[in-house]
Amino acid sequence: MSKYLYFSCLFMVILSACAKSDKKKVVLQVGNDKMTLEMVEERINNAPSTLKSYLNTSAGRKQFIDLLSRERAVVEAARQKKYDKRKDYKEAVEGFEKDQKKQFEEYKESLLVELFIKDLHEQEISSSDDEIEKYYQEHEAEYKKPLEIKARHILLATREDAEKALSRIKSGENFGKVARELSIDPISSSRGGEIGPFRKGDLIPEFEKVVFPLKKGKISDVVETQFGYHIIEKISEKVLPERSLEDARDEIIKVLEKNKFDAWLELVKERYNMKIDNDAIAQIPFESESIDEDEMGAEYKTEE
Numbered sequence: 001m002s003k004y005l006y007f008s009c010l011f012m013v014i015l016s017a018c019a020k021s022d023k024k025k026v027v028l029q030v031g032n033d034k035m036t037l038e039m040v041e042e043r044i045n046n047a048p049s050t051l052k053s054y055l056n057t058s059a060g061r062k063q064f065i066d067l068l069s070r071e072r073a074v075v076e077a078a079r080q081k082k083y084d085k086r087k088d089y090k091e092a093v094e095g096f097e098k099d100q101k102k103q104f105e106e107y108k109e110s111l112l113v114e115l116f117i118k119d120l121h122e123q124e125i126s127s128s129d130d131e132i133e134k135y136y137q138e139h140e141a142e143y144k145k146p147l148e149i150k151a152r153h154i155l156l157a158t159r160e161d162a163e164k165a166l167s168r169i170k171s172g173e174n175f176g177k178v179a180r181e182l183s184i185d186p187i188s189s190s191r192g193g194e195i196g197p198f199r200k201g202d203l204i205p206e207f208e209k210v211v212f213p214l215k216k217g218k219i220s221d222v223v224e225t226q227f228g229y230h231i232i233e234k235i236s237e238k239v240l241p242e243r244s245l246e247d248a249r250d251e252i253i254k255v256l257e258k259n260k261f262d263a264w265l266e267l268v269k270e271r272y273n274m275k276i277d278n279d280a281i282a283q284i285p286f287e288s289e290s291i292d293e294d295e296m297g298a299e300y301k302t303e304e
Contacts, residue, residue, distance in 0.1 A: 033076040125260040143243045150235040152193035155185040162222040162229035
């Protein structure tokens with residue numbers, strides 16, 4: 001029995017070695033360019049899913065190998081003509097390699113964040129039923145009589161600029177005109193500063209603290225947030241249907257978990273002595289880019 005097991009194991013090892021050896025067999029060669037069975041198999045496996053069923057037919061496989069042979073012939077011809085020695089080729093390859101290294105580093109960091117946040121969520125910032133119910137009871141008025149707001153705002157970089165803009169509006173200038181002329185919010189400025197509609201919890205707290213108590217048609221004083229200095233005008237206020245605990249449950253969970261995460265983040269910043277050189281960052285030149293206007297007001301929304 002022991003001899004039988006020995007020879008069986010030996011046979012399996014030999015088969016495995018043969019399989020690996022076959023993978024290294026050259027199955028396509030054009031000049032010095034060679035492709036092994038393993039390389040061709042990898043190309044087939046990496047083909048778009050829409051082609052997989054066709055590549056599993058003899059006709060599909062034959063056509064794929066024909067296309068592959070054409071590609072390898074062109075590659076070999078280019079190498080024979082020393083195109084891989086050209087300056088523009090080398091510069092492009094170096095640029096691509098640099099981008100790949102950057103993307104790889106970004107991938108490693110994003111994976112770290114993903115794994116850590118998953119465990120952090122499960123272990124520290126998840127919300128219990130008691131916490132959800134308590135939050136609902138403490139904010140019952142917001143759910144019994146929820147409000148939907150539309151507003152306009154003007155965003156400026158300094159308090160001095162905001163005070164000047166506010167003076168112009170108090171002197172009788174149209175709010176929308178001043179917003180289009182002065183606001184540095186690239187999304188809402190073209191709409192005369194309009195943002196919304198939004199409900200409680202949709203926007204950053206500093207903004208909501210001012211806009212919700214504001215009477216319709218009234219204009220706020222200068223409001224400071226992390227984005228700069230705002231002047232806010234409430235356009236409309238609409239009462240929405242009452243929301244039960246179950247209706248609001250998912251929304252409450254997001255609020256509770258965001259609050260817990262923000263508190264945890266502040267502790268981490270303090271623990272690791274975070275420092276930010278805002279003066280240096282302010283020197284970075286701005287690059288213009290297109291903005292989706294459907295995301296109007298999104299930059300002031302709370303993170304989820």
